[in-house]
Amino acid sequence: MKYLAVAGRQPLISLAEIQALYDKHAKLVGKNLIIFHLENQKPEINRLGGAMKLGELFEGDYKELVKHLNELHPEGKITVGISDFSKQRNAGFAFQKSMEMKRSLGKMGRSVRVITSKEPEIPSATAHHNQLGEKPGCYEILVLDRKLYLSLGTQNITAYTERDQARPARDAKVGMLPPKLAQILINLCGPLPEGARILDPFCGTGVVLQEAAIMGYTPYGTDISERMIEYSKKNLSWLFNEKNSKRFKIKPELILKKDAILDKLAVGDATTFQWEGPIDAVAFESYLGAPMSKPPVDIKFKTEKARCREIVLGFLKNITPLIKSGTPIVMAIPAWLRETGKYARMNVLDEIQEMGYNFEKFQDLSQSDLLYFREGQIVTREIIVIRKR
Numbered sequence: 001m002k003y004l005a006v007a008g009r010q011p012l013i014s015l016a017e018i019q020a021l022y023d024k025h026a027k028l029v030g031k032n033l034i035i036f037h038l039e040n041q042k043p044e045i046n047r048l049g050g051a052m053k054l055g056e057l058f059e060g061d062y063k064e065l066v067k068h069l070n071e072l073h074p075e076g077k078i079t080v081g082i083s084d085f086s087k088q089r090n091a092g093f094a095f096q097k098s099m100e101m102k103r104s105l106g107k108m109g110r111s112v113r114v115i116t117s118k119e120p121e122i123p124s125a126t127a128h129h130n131q132l133g134e135k136p137g138c139y140e141i142l143v144l145d146r147k148l149y150l151s152l153g154t155q156n157i158t159a160y161t162e163r164d165q166a167r168p169a170r171d172a173k174v175g176m177l178p179p180k181l182a183q184i185l186i187n188l189c190g191p192l193p194e195g196a197r198i199l200d201p202f203c204g205t206g207v208v209l210q211e212a213a214i215m216g217y218t219p220y221g222t223d224i225s226e227r228m229i230e231y232s233k234k235n236l237s238w239l240f241n242e243k244n245s246k247r248f249k250i251k252p253e254l255i256l257k258k259d260a261i262l263d264k265l266a267v268g269d270a271t272t273f274q275w276e277g278p279i280d281a282v283a284f285e286s287y288l289g290a291p292m293s294k295p296p297v298d299i300k301f302k303t304e305k306a307r308c309r310e311i312v313l314g315f316l317k318n319i320t321p322l323i324k325s326g327t328p329i330v331m332a333i334p335a336w337l338r339e340t341g342k343y344a345r346m347n348v349l350d351e352i353q354e355m356g357y358n359f360e361k362f363q364d365l366s367q368s369d370l371l372y373f374r375e376g377q378i379v380t381r382e383i384i385v386i387r388k389r
C-alpha cells in the first residue's frame with residue numbers, strides 16, 4: 001500500500017524517521033512530502049514525531065471516492081475537506097472539488113459539512129480540531145499529482161501539549177526535549193519487538209522514557225543527577241497513574257511492570273555505570289553543555305565541545321561491551337551556532353566507527369542533514385544513528 005506523509009518543520013529528519021521505521025526507500029517529493037510503501041501494517045500518525053499528516057492512497061477518482069465515503073459511513077453526517085499538495089495547487093481547486101463532492105453526496109441523500117480553507121491545504125490545527133481522518137464520518141482528502149490519499153489523521157497537538165506541560169516535574173535548566181523529538185529518536189532505532197527495553201543513560205526529566213512507554217516499550221533510565229532521577233520517577237509515576245495510563249493508552253503489560261521500571265531508574269555516570277540487560281535499544285539526548293544566548297567565542301566553544309565529546313565518547317566506550325551486536329543507538333548530541341552563521345559539530349564520527357559501530361544509511365540523506373534545530377537556536381542537536389557491529 002502507498003502512503004503520503006506531510007512532514008513538519010524538518011522534512012529531512014521526518015524522511016529518516018519514516019525510512020527507519022516503515023520503508024527504507026521512502027522518498028521526499030517536493031519540499032515536505034514523503035511517499036512510502038508499507039504492507040501488512042498501517043502507519044500511525046500518533047507515533048511519528050516528524051509528520052503532520054498521513055494519508056493512504058485511494059485507488060480511484062473523485063466519483064469513486066464519493067461512493068466509497070458513502071459506504072464507509074452509511075449513516076449520519078459526513079464531514080469532508082480537501083488539501084491540495086500538487087505543484088500547481090491553489091485554494092480555488094480544493095474548494096471547488098469539495099463543493100462537487102458535497103453535491104454528489106447530497107444527491108445520494110447525505111448531509112455533508114465541508115471544511116474549507118483560504119490556503120490550498122487545510123491547516124493541521126483545523127484538521128485536528130475537526131478530527132478529520134480520525135472520527136468516523138470525518139474525512140480529509142490529500143491530493144498530490146492527481147492522486148487521492150485518504151487521511152489517516154493529523155498530528156495530535158493537544159496530546160503533545162498535554163504530556164509536555166502537564167508532567168509534574170519539569171526543569172527548564174536541563175533544556176527539556178520536545179516529545180516529538182523523543183519519538184523521532186526512538187523511531188530511528190527502527191522496528192523493535194513489543195515491550196523492547198530502551199535505555200536512556202542521560203534521562204533527565206524522562207521525556208524519552210515517557211515516549212517509549214507510550215509506544216509500548218519498556219523504559220530504562222539513568223542520569224548522573226539525583227534530582228533528575230527523582231524527576232523521572234515522578235513523571236513516570238504520573239504517566240502510569242490510573243487516569244493517565246488510560247489517557248495515553250499505556251499497555252496493561254507495562255502497567256503491571258510499573259514498580260520494577262521505577263525501581264530500576266538509577267543515579268549513575270554514563271561513562272562508568274554498569275547497566276543490567278537486556279538492552280534492546282539506546283535512545284538519548286546527551287549532555288548539551290552550557291546554555292548559550294549568543295554564538296560562543298573560540299575558547300568557550302573549544303572547552304564546551306571537549307567536555308561534551310568526553311562524555312559521549314566515554315559513554316560509548318563504557319556501553320559497548322554491555323550490548324549485543326546489532327543493538328541500535330540513537331543520540332542527539334550538541335552542535336553550536338558559530339559567528340559564521342554555520343553550525344559546528346562535535347566531530348565524533350571517526351571515533352564512533354573505530355569503537356565498533358556502523359552508521360545507519362538513509363537513502364538520499366547524509367549525516368549533515370540530521371540536524372534538528374529551530375531558527376536562531378545557538379545550541380542545537382545533531383542526530384546520530386548507529387548500530388553495534
Ligand SMILES: C[S@@+](CC[C@H](N)C(=O)[O-])C[C@H]1O[C@@H](n2cnc3c(N)ncnc32)[C@H](O)[C@@H]1O
Nearest residue numbers: 177202204205206207223224225269270286287
Ligand atoms: C540535555 S539533558 C537531557 C534531558 C532529557 N532528555 C529530558 O527529557 O529531560 C542531559 C542530562 O544529562 C545528564 N548528565 C550530564 N552528564 C552526565 C553523565 N556523565 N552521565 C549521565 N548523565 C549525565 C544531566 O544531568 C542531564 O539530565
